[in-house]
Amino acid sequence: MKKSKINLYLLEFSINALLRAKAKNISILLIFTLLVALLSSIFFISNSIRYELNSVVDTLPEIIIQKVKGGREYDIEIDRVDDIIAINGVKSVIARVWGYYYFANAGVNFSIIGINQYEEQYKSSLERLTNRVDFDTLEANSSMLVGIGVRDIMKRNYYNRYFNFIKPNGKLKKMTIAGVFRDDILLESNDIILMSQRDAREILGISPSMATDIVVKVANPKEVSTIAEKIKFIYPDTRVVTKDDLKISYRNIFDYKSGLFLALFTISLFTFFMIVYDKSSGLNSQEKQEIGVLRAVGWSIDDILKEKFYEAFIISFISYLLGVILALFYVYILNAPLLRYIFEGYSKLKTPFELPFILDIETLAIIFFLSVPIYIGATIIPAWRASSLDVDEVIR
Amino acid sequence: MILLPEVISILILNSLFFIFATIAFFISIKIAIYWDFNKSTKEQYRLEKESFLVSTIIKYIFILKIPLFLFFIFTLDKISDLITGAMCASGVITATSYGVYLLTIKLLNIYIFGLWLSISYLDIRREDLPYTKIKFELFIVAYIFFIIELILMWLMFSSIDIDKIVSCCGTLFSSSSNSTIGDIIRIKQSTLLTIFYITSLLLFIFYRYRVKYLFAITNILFITISIISLISFFGTYIYELPTHHCPFCFLQKDYYYIGYLIYTLLFIGSFSGLNSGVMEALGEDASKSYRYSLIFNSLYIVLVTLYPTIYYIKNGVWL
Incomplete structure (x- = not known):
């Protein structure tokens, strides 16, 4: 028995097993790739627009003062x-x-x-x-x-x-x-x-x-909050907004939007989970026989589970990579038609601008966590069911 | 409640874990009650098959738990931007009353799941599956801890209030603070360092002479004293600032994410150390655990010692 390192023979076996059931696996690969691409696009768009807005805010003065009467702004x-x-x-x-x-x-x-x-x-x-x-x-x-x-x-x-x-x-x-x-x-x-x-x-x-309003520039960024307090003290009828307030509220808006999307996305993720579960549960007689033969020649349940895990990992990881690449293409080369309107608001004049290229590990990590583990999770129970079939029953 | 994409991802994955762990839990109870290797009934045969499902599930959860834990810390760091007053994860952790317990139990769970896997690994390599009953009894305990973790996490994320002002790590980890942490920092550094290096020396001695259990116990001591000395002494050299004692800030970009390396080394070292004790208790071969533990603990010692040394060489003074 080999130790628990990556077993290259097993890997090769898994790839071949995947290729044997081409039609079934390609359809899953396609659906999964599209799902990942959709998810990644939302994150990429929201990150880019947030970056763009942040660079706008960066050019602004540190403090903005508005006069407020009865909750409404006045000159x-x-x-x-x-x-x-x-x-x-x-x-x-x-x-x-x-x-x-x-x-x-x-x-x-x-x-x-x-x-x-x-x-x-x-x-x-x-x-x-x-x-x-x-x-x-x-x-x-x-x-x-x-x-x-x-x-x-x-x-x-x-x-x-x-x-x-x-x-x-x-x-x-x-x-x-x-x-x-x-x-x-x-x-x-x-x-x-x-x-x-x-x-x-x-x-x-x-x-x-x-x-309309008064803007204040402050040389030392550490003094901003104190100065904002002082202004508020002199003029209690004003609303004093600092640059950091703006940044945080922008951030909240975009996190909220992508969070809301994600909450809705959970439903499609769940549906997908069921599809994968269903597809990998339905073994045809050839696959059953294959497992029977493997068991008969001495593979343990654990070996077959490991092989199934390799299969699931290969499919989901390829989908993850393809999905991210597809999303990069869609967002940064095609400029994200349709989806960007979720984030942009309704003003007709705000439309034509390029999304700046932003790619961080953090976003890639979120997308990874929401794709690969979910897929592998969906295959655990079907894989176990398949691997623990009774040998004599299957081969017969 | 913060509807942050990171938080939602963590919650989605954990609900998946919850479903799987619950399935594993019920099977574990069955196995713990009915398992008898010498029987040849249909029932026993089915239990044997189901035990594979449980170990696969636990493997799955454990393998994801480690990167997810790092991601969790990373998320806390990110939330700290949104909360007034917080400058790193420590502010977020203390923002609610659950944070500290959550972090502790999360860490504890990683150790428990890890130990479970190493027992399971031994188990399935032997023909008579000697540890099956023990490992499923252990999982019943682990499941309870895991559920507590999930509840705490849910409570924490839902009670974080963005508008509330929290403390920054500078005040939490200062010698004037009136908490256990303040007491720790007030311990004389020379005493602390002596204890730290004596413990390290003990690790080497017990490694050399393979004293049963003592190596594992020293490891528990070592990780405690490591974290205390990290907060009190070594951390200040990472920041090159005598007043900054935070054990979270060096996870950030400004310090080249060195914290992730520090904690990983410490984790692998102490985990292998504990594992050696478990292996000894089961009467198995523990030499590998001994070796890993020593290697990673030494790497940790070298790494944290380098910080003050380099500082001294550069500046000619101690902080």
Whole structure:
């Protein structure tokens, strides 16, 4: 008797046994591969989008302050900036003017961002932009820069050179499209319209003494939470959101979504378990005879179980590898048609972006734990049943 | 309750284990009551067949339990990002009142399942299956422990509250903390180190002279003192920080996941050590267990000794 190392002869025997029942095994392999691919795709998509969002959040300032009245957000007074900048550790404070503009014809929301040429910008990409483009000139010509998605939507509605915004008082404001604005991070720049702050105020209906929110940059990341507390203390009517809060809530949303999917996926996993159980229970007379012969020539129950384990491992591991490769192809080369909508939300403008390539061992481990052991588990009892058949009965 | 993909995967696999272990449990009871090798009844013949099913199931659970345990620790580390205040797995473990017990019983179960397998391995290699009754009685006990583990795990995952602030390892494992851990850290390091190296020396002596049971008992002593000295002394050199005593942080990326290696060495060493005692008790050949235990324990000793030594060579001072 050999010791409990990997027995190469047994391995070869298992492969041959698998090949003998080709039709049955290939169908199982196919179903299993597809299941694994589906599962892996969900994880890959959620990881990539989370990564993308995290890199957006990384470019943001450390603290965002919103004014909240009765649980709803309101515009915040600009002069609060002076009090906040006096707090020790604060690097800079910027009052932002921005908002959403609903374009009813296409049923989409544009994000309008008002930019003041001679102020510090809250994001480095905007900083680079103000170095290139003069927003005062844009204001003088009442024109704007738009994201690629915005341009396409406008074009489709025959606004090739300009766009008519409807102001809160019902009057029209005509803005010329001066150019298209690109950013490295497509997810956020696609639905954006940039214009001078005064134009933005006019369209969004924000009075000159107010701003949408105030953002605070903090040089030392360890001081963020203390500074956030101090701001909350000075202005109890505000909601103070730190970068870490944002990251955690993004993470929760995505973990929740993939968790929910997984909970639903359990059902298909269970179904699959039953299919495999059923398929490996139904032995045809040839397979029965084979086991009978093996037992007759001296194999023990344990040897046959081991051989069955090799079979199950080979099939499930191949499916695992194929499934992961298939998912990589589907997500990163085909850009995950259909499935990505689970994570993206409904805004029509948010669609076209590439998913960044993220692959970590942790995800591969989850997929492994949910595929290979389940398959092997499903074959344990059928394999044992087959191996403990009575020899004389089978051979006869 | 956290609906994290990792947590759900762990729960799914454990429910599968639960179903299988329960099947094995009922068969074990039958075998423990009716097993009689000298009978040649149909009943006995069936029990013999069923015993194979049970050992396959236990093998299956055990082989998956080890990577799943590592994955569990890894998941706790990940959850620590989500919970305010926690910086590594220790914060998550102490976030609920079940964590510490869960971790202990998880480890205990790995030892029990491992010992079961090594007895079973001996058993099926002998024609008269001498240990079958013992091993199935042992499994009945193991099953009860396993169920406790599952219940604790369920309780822990369902009672973790993301919004609650927990303690970070820096406060849990500090000499000012008012717990057993605080007392451990306050033990003088020189005393602790002396005990650690004397125990190591004892391991070598008992290995050389093959004193029955003493080697296994020294191993129990060794693993206890190893973990204490790891928290109190060696850990601080891994972090190169005299105040940081956490036994979980070095499982993280910042320390090149060295913790996984440390604990694996310690586990294999002490497991083989215990196994040698069991083998002796059964009157079997224990030389392999002796050898493995000594090799892996020595590797552990060398590894943890290297940290302070290298630190001293680099900086010329002790922490």
